[in-house]
């Protein structure tokens with residue numbers, strides 16, 4: 001897998017600091033599980049974050065915090081964020097959300113052959129898997145906030161470039177685009193947004209509330 005489009009430094013810093021909404025964290029964790037370059041960069045940001053914490057003055061903690069820490073002693077460590085690669089189309093962080101690989105995804109049609117599955121993430125953003133038939137386009141749209149799209153299978157092109165497996169497109173309010181899945185293999189991506197999209201045409205606009213896009 002040759003990855004050409006990577007995460008930005010601000011995204012990885014926010015992830016390392018635990019400041020991203022869960023939907024965006026899922027995209028970062030999934031890309032990092034596929035990309036050695038971003039995994040190394042993230043380790044650097046985490047080391048810097050740890051050094052900053054070490055240098056900060058100690059903050060007072062509540063009795064509850066001490067009790068909670070004592071209660072956890074002797075219990076197994078929580079699972080690490082980046083888990084080893086599992087076999088299949090979906091990388092490990094996503095398989096944990098779906099409860100398995102693509103065959104476990106509960107797809108729902110959103111028209112023109114495109115299917116989506118909304119993933120259960122916390123407030124501040126929403127994450128979905130999209131299945132776009134080869135050669136099919138997604139309606140022309142703009143963004144009110146940030147949209148991260150990570151390709152898991154196949155590829156798509158839009159007004160900016162071509163995005164293949166492992167690539168992340170970072171779309172902001174400045175970008176309007178019409179993603180089109182390449183001919184050949186159906187495209188499966190993970191997309192996260194923190195605001196509703198702006199569709200140019202009436203039909204997708206009317207359908208938006210039903211599909212929570």
Ligand code: ZN
Pocket residue numbers: 003005006007031035036037038039
């Ligand atoms: Zn990368």
Ligand code: ZN
Pocket residue numbers: 141142143147171177
């Ligand atoms: Zn978009």
